[in-house]
Amino acid sequence: MTDQPLNLVVITGMSGAGKTVAIQSFEDLGYFCVDNMPPALLPKFGELLKESGKITKVALVVDLRSQAFYDQIIDMLANLDSTAFVTTQILFLDATDAELVSRYKETRRSHPLAMEGRLMDGIKKERALLTELRNRAQVVIDTTNLSPRQLREKLFVTFKSASHPTFHLEVMSFGFKYGLPIDADIVMDVRFLPNPYYVPEFREQTGKDQPVYDYVMSKPEAESFYAKFYGMLTEIMPQYQKEGKTSVTIAIGCTGGQHRSVAFAERLGHDFEAAYPVDITHRDINKRKATVNRS
Known part of the structure; x- marks a missing residue:
């Protein structure tokens, strides 16, 4: 066990806004990374990390694939952030509706909230559901005009310090x-x-x-x-x-x-x-x- 606080970055945002690039970038920054973490498991996960005492930087992707996402994530993050052991940051990735449509058309993937309906309906529904979480985020990045390389560079500038990102x-x-x-x-x-x-x-x-x-x-x-x-x-x-x-x-x-x-x-x-x-x-x-x- 260690007295050093855990630096936890929760990566979330609009589907198609760049979360895959983000989690790969955090791996290169030396973070322990977990993709598609169910919010209900966050407290137990934090306890395990505290007991291990070996991991001080963690990045989690929590998104629409996680069950009960909207009902649980805010409360779970509040509980984690209320402890002295964990310092939590929310990274929210966003993009314009037009750019998200373009990316989905290019990859030919279905939106998780519009599996059998119109793509724009899914994007609008997701944006409305994510409003509170976006407002709570300490870091919001618009990826509309960013290439994967530029997003990676932006994340490196923002999160490159060891435990507490420098204000910039x-x-x-x-x-x-x-x-x-x-x-x-x-x-x-x-x-x-x-x-x-x-x-x-x-x-x-x-x-x-x-x-x-x-x-x-x-x-x-x-x-x-x-x-x-x-x-x-x-x-x-x-x-x-x-x-x-x-x-x-x-x-x-x-x-x-x-x-x-x-x-x-x-x-x-x-x-x-x-x-x-x-x-x-x-x-x-x-x-x-x-x-x-x-x-």
């Missing part, structure tokens, strides 16, 4: 024309700034290119806004930590996600690197080019 920031840029990122904790709109897209020499560049970055940040309104936004974030990040969050996703949007939002995300991410681990991503930076190439 996810700073992303996006284009409002492509929809809001559903996993964002904080969303900021910078479309009020002059758009470099209408400057011919900047049109094919992005906010990562120095001339575009300088153009965006040289505006007095940009500097004034950034100072206030950054100041607010530095004040509230410690409060997120106190509430038990292991990560906060800050999404900055402009029209197409290529110029203004990219520049702001780059500056914000690099400014926070001295205080927290930061992952900077640009969700839609190449979307417009891909659309043009297909037309």
Whole structure:
């Protein structure tokens, strides 16, 4: 037996959102992994781990295949988390309805809640049933625009520490024309700034290119806004930590996600690197080019 607490990660979320990739990633991170764990067995499983004293990191996939999932999982997790021995985190994987439909069509698999009915009916029913669990999750990842490799990298950044994941920031840029990122904790709109897209020499560049970055940040309104936004974030990040969050996703949007939002995300991410681990991503930076190439 050991006095070291058990770090338990419960992997759940929408069917088709990437739980298989997630459990494989946790295996590579050194976690003891169990797929399709019935919620009723969680307390006994925790007791066995405590007695063994050899395992300190465990990842469990609990999903629709588990019997009595919705009636039991919340209570079981609450009971585990009330003990000093176990530190529990819920990882919830999500994706848009359209992306889930596409993945099911590609694999030709049936949704567990629509074995003989319409696929969308099963997805909608599952999303409604999972609402409470998603709200309780400490980590929510939207896999809509993530490849398996990108999801794996994101999980490594989030859960790479030995027993207690380090609080870190996810700073992303996006284009409002492509929809809001559903996993964002904080969303900021910078479309009020002059758009470099209408400057011919900047049109094919992005906010990562120095001339575009300088153009965006040289505006007095940009500097004034950034100072206030950054100041607010530095004040509230410690409060997120106190509430038990292991990560906060800050999404900055402009029209197409290529110029203004990219520049702001780059500056914000690099400014926070001295205080927290930061992952900077640009969700839609190449979307417009891909659309043009297909037309």
